[in-house]
Amino acid sequence: MNQAYYSATVAQFLTEAPDHIFGQLSRSHRHDLEQEQKRAWLGQIQVLKEQLASWPHANLYFEFSIPRMGKRADCVLLLGGIVFVIEFKVGSATFDRHAIDQVHDYALDLKNFHKGSHGLPIVPILVATKAITKAGDLSLASDKVASPLCVGSSGIAAALRATLIEVRQGEINAAEWESSGYQPTPTIIEAAQALYQNHDVQEIARSDAGAKNLQSTSARIAEVIETSKREGRKSICFVTGVPGAGKTLAGLNIAAKRAAAHQDEHAVFLSGNGPLVDVLREALARDQAARDGISKKDALRRVRSFLQNIHHFRDEYLRDLNAPDEKVVVFDEAQRAWTKEQASNFMQRKRGQDGFSQSEPEFLISVMDRHCDWCMVVCLIGGGQEINTGEAGILEWLQALATRFPDWDVHASALLEDPHYTVDTEAVAMLRAPAVSKHPDLHLSVSMRSFRAETLSAFVGSIIDGNAERAADLFETVRPRYPIWLTRNLHEAQDWLRTVARGTERFGLVASSGAHRLRPEGIHIKAGIDPATWFLNDQSDVRSSYYLEEVATEFDIQGLELDWVGMCWDANLRFIDGAWRHYGFRGTVWQSVNAAERKLYLENSYRVLLTRARQGMVIFVPEGDPADETRPPSFYDETFAFLQRCGIPVLEKHVTTNLAPAAE
Incomplete structure (x- = not known):
């Protein structure tokens, strides 16, 4: 350009x-x-x-x-x-x-x-x-x-x-x-729009040394596709990345470039993240309708061939037993595909498929295996992103490949067996098999969401680990260019968000889906949002994020981002006696969460929420109410004190921000 x-x-x-x-x-x-x-x-x-x-x-x-x-x-x-x-x-x-x-x-x-x-x-x-x-x-x-x-x-x-x-x-x-150089960091919505218009990823992505690995990852995947095509092989690539590193951008780039330059491949981007699919589809359709002067209905029809819900793709090829049109498919957040138990249970309850006995990874590979010549599957794997029951992790993919599809070529990130991406010992052993080709450039190591603070992911990780000392050390590297504040007053948090955002920089409130006792503060997570409206509509729409009335949960916002975030902390994750304690609200009382899996999901929900802001955030921890036994001050005070020990300062009245340049 x-x-x-x-x-x-x-x-x-x-x-x-x-x-x-x-x-x-x-x-x-x-x-x-x-x-x-x-x-x-x-x-x-x-x-x-x-x-x-x-x-x-x-x-x-x-x-x-x-x-x-x-x-x-x-x-x-x-x-x-x-x-x-x-x-x-x-x-x-x-x-x-x-x-x-x-x-x-x-x-x-x-x-x-x-x-x-x-x-x-x-x-x-x-x-x-x-x-x-x-x-x-x-x-x-x-x-x-x-x-x-x-x-x-x-x-x-x-x-x-x-x-x-x-x-x-x-x-x-x-x-x-x-000649000084341009290092853009687009939102995933901006990136999708640009890629869908056939811009090159180098035109919209940072070009500094730390983030060049986005381009090398895309190049490695393209090389595997070309090899598979030339040699008539069926291949699968597992790509890993830290939160915000550009996994989805890399996947969209592959799908968009292959769809534009190799139309016979019918490349498609698949995601089980319903809100992400809805928001991106709506954004692409609105943009194309405005540019090309067509109806949004026609634009949506075109967008659906490029960007699909993974569950709809699955259902389509349950009905149609032929090989799919698609030769290249990209699965976003592939570790969240369903286990055999979850998939079988769903298919029985919702689809009347009593005999369905496959995990989602096994079935999806089997669909692509119907091709008689070649095909390519790209699995994007996020670390610390599992937030729902029945998510398969990497093991189900590997077991399916080993037992049913041993002739497939397997290419994996060199970090895939790291505990952040694979916690199952059986999966780690399978990844160490000689047949698995390891590639360092299939790992995206630098967060590009928080372009002001590349250490944000590590800082948030220390908070979730309960390590205040390490968090405080990391915060010193975060705070010069990425403001984070603490407050006990929701109105102060809202005022700060309205003051700090400029132009069309988007801001909004987020909270855990288990934050049921934020309701007295005016935060009603059960009300739900329409993600496309919340993320895309402007300041005049009361349903948009800008109005700070409707709140997004981890399920609404995973894979998406805002410029500025008001993160609302409830008593479902409390810091007590030096460690995190996990709770779920049932009926009228809080109950302890004891299952290790559910604890992990709760921690990951907060990890997701704390990494949604590109430029800065304010964390609201309520004062509680001594007269309300479901939210006494003791449920919140120690959490607030812990976050202070992590280095986060208390928001002063009327403070805006004092930002250094985003990058040096």
């Missing part, structure tokens, strides 16, 4: 004819050029020739790439040591909320992901060409990103002068700034 369609000093820009500049913009444009776009460019060129004449030494960029968002800013201007992001609304006399958020998002994206912009003031300017409004006062946040200035086309020069007077800064070396 070219960084900009057109770039020049302002002096050069002023001497070039508008048609010449327009021609260069047109040649760089990869899509059909519409009359509206042509008029917009010519209008912008005319306005900027009038407004920038006083600064010939500035550097101007038209259609500057914002890779994480898969979009381009109309203009970027380097002037007086400041990065100005200028977005035009040609023909408009008003400044709508969407346009203001859009230019603010571009500025934040540059601050967080463009290395040359990390330490520079960034000032977004929204230009409604028919407006006569003058820019308001400049307001710079602690990270030097200003609130958007809104001006008419005749007010650009005045806004630039006023900013230059207020912000004293050395000049920017334009060549160094341009």
Whole structure:
């Protein structure tokens, strides 16, 4: 992706004819050029020739790439040591909320992901060409990103002068700034949209040394696919990764690239995570409908061929005994596929299949084994993510391969036998068999969700392990760029979330599905959410995450993320006498959880919730109520004290944040 369609000093820009500049913009444009776009460019060129004449030494960029968002800013201007992001609304006399958020998002994206912009003031300017409004006062946040200035086309020069007077800064070396590198970290929704539009993963993913392994993982999987195809082999790859490392992104990338470049393979991404599938499908359909001018119903029909619920795929090939159309399938969170007992019980109760006696992994492999030539299965394995009963783990996959499909080629991450991914000793022994090919590059080791704090996963792990000392040490590496606060007051937590988020940065409340006694605080986990609405709708929708009224549980949010999270802690996981104690609420009382499996699921639910924020979070632990025997203060006080010992400070009133650049 070219960084900009057109770039020049302002002096050069002023001497070039508008048609010449327009021609260069047109040649760089990869899509059909519409009359509206042509008029917009010519209008912008005319306005900027009038407004920038006083600064010939500035550097101007038209259609500057914002890779994480898969979009381009109309203009970027380097002037007086400041990065100005200028977005035009040609023909408009008003400044709508969407346009203001859009230019603010571009500025934040540059601050967080463009290395040359990390330490520079960034000032977004929204230009409604028919407006006569003058820019308001400049307001710079602690990270030097200003609130958007809104001006008419005749007010650009005045806004630039006023900013230059207020912000004293050395000049920017334009060549160094341009070549400094862009390290985007998209949300999974943004990534899915970009990949579905046939962007390369390198255009939307970080390129720093620590995260290059996303690209090498994708390359390794592609190599195995090509080998299987060439030699007529059936193969399976097991990919591991820390939370937020990009397993789903890698899987989506494989499915999207194979579907686009090898249509005969009918590559598909399968997930048993219902909310993730619903949210991604809705996001892709909305995006395609808007881009291509088709109905959302038609867009959804197309999306379903690329992104499917794994259980629907299973049911389809229970009915159809032929080989599937798909030659390449990617199973997300494959360790969560059902055991033989869980699958058999479900098929009897819900599908009337009394004779079904296979685990889900065994059945899914058997479906792909119907191909007479070749096929490829990619299993994405997360660590510490099991949150529901009947999840098979890795053992069922390995047993099925060993007993029924010994001719399949097995490729595995070199870390698959690590306790974070495989706790079963039998599975570990099977992984050590000579027939299993090990690959270091099938493990994704760097969290990219929390681009501000790569050690967040380890910090959360120490909390769940009950190790306050280690957590406190790790928190020192987290806190400079990833704020985490504690509070006993839900309203303070909500106020902080509303204050710290800028542009369209998404925030929301999350809580454990077992957090039944948060209801007196106004957090009703039984009410449920519509995940697509909660994750995708804007600030005006009371059902969206922005309203902080509806709360998502670990089942709603696993595999997804928010920029800022309000994590609500209930008494189902309590720190007592130096260790975690596990409880479930039944009827009117808390009951101890004694089964090791259920304890693991409860701990993992909190692990999932504590790793959902990309930029920071506030943890709310209630005060409790002495008059309520289901939530006395003693159920919460020691947990709060433990989290304090982990280094997390108590939220001060009216505090927002003081962030360093997201990456150095």
